[in-house]
Amino acid sequence: MAENHSQFQTRCVSSLVKVFADEALTEASWNRGTALWAETFAFQVAYRSEALVYSLKVEVSSELAPWTTVRSVGLAPSELPTFAHSDDYVLRKTPGLYPDPLYPLSNNGMRVYPGQWRTLWVTVDLPSKEAWAAAGGSSEGVRSFTLDIQFKGDEGAELGSQRFVLDVLPAELPQQKLIHTEWMHYDCLATYYNIEIFGEKHWELIERYAGNAVRHGMNMLLTPLFTPPLDTAVGGERPTVQLVDVELTAEGEYRFGFDRLVRWVEMCDRVGIRYLEFSHLFTQWGARHAPKIVATAAEGGEQRQKRIFGWETEATGEPYRRFLSRFLPALDAFIRAHNLEHRCYFHISDEPNLTQLEDYRSAGAILKEHLGAYPFIEALSDYGFYEQGLVPVPIPANDHIDSFLDNGVSELWTYYCCGQSVDVSNRFFNMPSARNRILGYQLYKYGIKGFLHWGYNFWNTQNSREAIDPYRVTDAGGAFPSGDAFAVYPGTDGPLDSIRWEVFREALQDLRACELLESLSGRERVLELLDKGLPEPLTFRHYPREASWLLTKRAEINERIAKLSGA
Template sequence: MTNDQPQFQTRCISSLVKVFADEPLSAPSWSKGTALWSETYAFQVAYRTEQSLHPLRVFASSELEPWMSVRAVGLSPSELPTYAHSDNKVLRQTPGLYPDLLQPLGQEGLRGYPGQWRAVWVTVELPTRAEWEAASGHGSVKDVRPFSIDVWFEDGEGTKLGGEQFVLDVLPAELPEQRLIHTEWTHYDCLASYYGVEVFSERHWELIERYASAAVRHGMNMLLTPIFTPPLDTAIGGERLTVQLVDVETAGDGNYTFGFDKLGRWVEMCNRIGIQYFEFSHLFTQWGAKHAPKIVAKVSEGGEKRIFGWETDATGEAYEKFLGQFLPELVAFIREHGLEARSYFHVSDEPSLEQLDAYRSASAILKKHLGDFPFFEALSDYNFYEQGLVPVPIPANDHIDKFLENGVSPLWTYYCCGQSVEVSNRFFNMPSARNRIIGYQLYKFRIQGFLHWGYNFWNTQHSVSALDPYRVTDAGGAFASGDAFVVYPGEEGPLDSIRWEVFREALQDLRACELLESRIGREQVVELLDAGLETPLTFRNYPRDADWLLSKRQEINERIANS
């Protein structure tokens, strides 16, 4: 249903539309869809008023209301929406305001701006089939008919201005558990800095858990675990706020004692909220493994002191002796807590070919003690894998072809600021379809893990200073908006972005493919994905339009329901 009255207009649209305030809304109406139990489904209702309206109230009604939320799509500023070398398969290349932040409606309601299209985001977090059937008054999922969801707007006097109805057909099948391992690097120093709390104070622990729990709900099942302050995006010679789970104390003559109480609390938290894997922070500096990470210890003369850092040679005697004492105790902790199959390790992030020898030397030190555990690394050069240095490679999605051609397994992938030509990514200025397509790519090429560096990086490049992500979204002009973070800091925890919600949809597409595979076989699912395409789906070649994604998922759902 579309209300085109001159004074107030509404239109139901899909989650893959970005509604800009300064342009006409050209997206077609999208008022019905299908979903599976345990899936999170989203759509939008766009609205436009000819006059200023405040307050503007939004209401929603449905049998699914206990599992529904409605949020306002806010506008976020971008001074750097694109790079000079980026492609033109984007929505726009100009700086300005981009729809991104999803805000709770609040008691004050919305504000209608004259002549501007805006939108609200409607989310339905469908329960499991068992949860639905156990709910009071609900029968078997086999008896469920399509659900109507009514969304309407009223002015401050309670006069209805317009509204839409969406029909969601929940099919008698349940989305399976996610098998893909997924990590988004949480920057715990950014939480402490933004909220003004002491690291590992009770308030900091509370925030960490809220951010991690929200990430779990979006498909993240691995958590970066800062045994020492992660040596990531740090200026050479500079340092980030200390975030160190393992207590270290000097004992004289180059010996140390270690305390694992905070790490034990961390493991308990992760077990409670659904984190399945531990990604232990890098034990050498980024881009070359030339130095030790920042490590702080209690010293005999009293107080705490940084004992390793940029001044420490990565393979020097002092740091190697330290690791020789620390790593066996860490392994004992892992075994004591039954984490052997859940623990992953890094040497150094994004090494280049000219740093191969340094990486090899650093890796050899770690593998003396950690040889039973998987090592994985974001990298782009095949030589690191070929020489056995990185058993679980994570090539960028624009450098993955050689790994695929050689049948590398297990194989992960990632993207960041460097992946702005042809491939999937989630910058502000990219169509949401370019974000969501990665779910089908991950499925087709049997990718076992996905990594991204920016869950909540609210610093300038190299962490020189903290910033306000509501005002600066490009790390101070360093990274195109959308690269450094997918959540914003709310008063009590994270606020989602459109990009984060759409990425969750991509992971759900992957899970739907896996469910269909269990019923009709992998070969037929791959044929279904490639059907009708001029060239088979790859990481560089894929349909660019939202209609293909929406109709393909509809087709997959129908095949699931009929198989």
């Protein structure tokens, strides 16, 4: 549909466009796309008014309306959009307002400020073919659906409209094989919402946030046996988030209660979490101390809660060794009693470096004496840890992965965080969304088994010295580029998505589409298609920068799937 009001302009653009309120929209219209059943498809409708509109309302007319959600792309402040050493593959390097949070539309309408381009984020959660058939629809052949987006202003005045055509192909996106974890910070939930840790409200919120994560491709959940020793200042302490009850008896023995862990597993099963990632059993950056552990102990004739281990505890000292010699067999027995053997992963210490190798080795030996049957995963960058057999499943950063690839590591994961700001994929505010989405094809090409990110909802300053309001502080108090520390915002009753989180899901869907095409044509054909027309083969550092390449490539993959599926 045309941009049909002289005072009000509209334009459909892809999900890979970031529209800034203080600059002209130069992106060409994009009004048609393709998708598979059981896929989440998104596009944007940009709009601009010459005059102030007090109450803009939006209506969607489509056969897909029951599966369609429209949200407003909000603006978030960034004081630190980038580090000084970052590359130039960014949209801006200046502080300011960046498009990021996605807000539900208000029944009272939206305020439209004159002279600013803003956008709506339109999401179509396509059902499975079975669910579509149950609703009375046919999934035979290519189904072309129109989505009409209508804008109405004050007193119901019609301002403009756009039509998008979505061609749904007769194939279904398969289940995700990649293991994907984004660390949820449970104390941040309790602090922001001002609720009791593991009170009923906390459990409700954890489940809603976990459900959101699952819908975005996360299938592994950080499970806090004890308060995770992550992003904590040395000598500092984060609020206690501990699933395992510990009792220290008068005789100096330990008893363990797993009731909360049972509830946790049941919650994971409900929302679709397949894997449990047990929190690190030694402190970050070197494995030199025990994590914070609280126990009930007799004190002054009463049973009281007190911290029994923490920064003052030597990692390999006798007291903590003795504790682990009691706890780990009890945990192993719990895992086996609940048939969780093939769902559990363990950590020793996050991001160790070679100067800490011997400390890491000693700490790991304690754990593996009791947990040798389970996989250990670790975010690290030094190949030496894998070479010496200390980390069976390494997770190097995507800018340090080459040595692992060159040596043919088979069970290889990857991650990125604030440091990965030169050449490689990431999802900071100031980066093009194409730089976020390209990861899906990179994961496929190199057969990566898992992806980890540290910041699903880290709403603290660096080292957790203070809590922050993520709507006002997006850089962890000037520590990390905006977009590194969290992917979701706290809504009234649960998470609000960011456009970065939505685009990351698209990356994982690209990966799944490649796997579907591989099942139909073989892996070599898919790899040929990915590299077709490129000046050099796709790698983690070398890849097309244009959003159009990503959109065209996915359309080509879809077309081949449709052809081989008999459409």
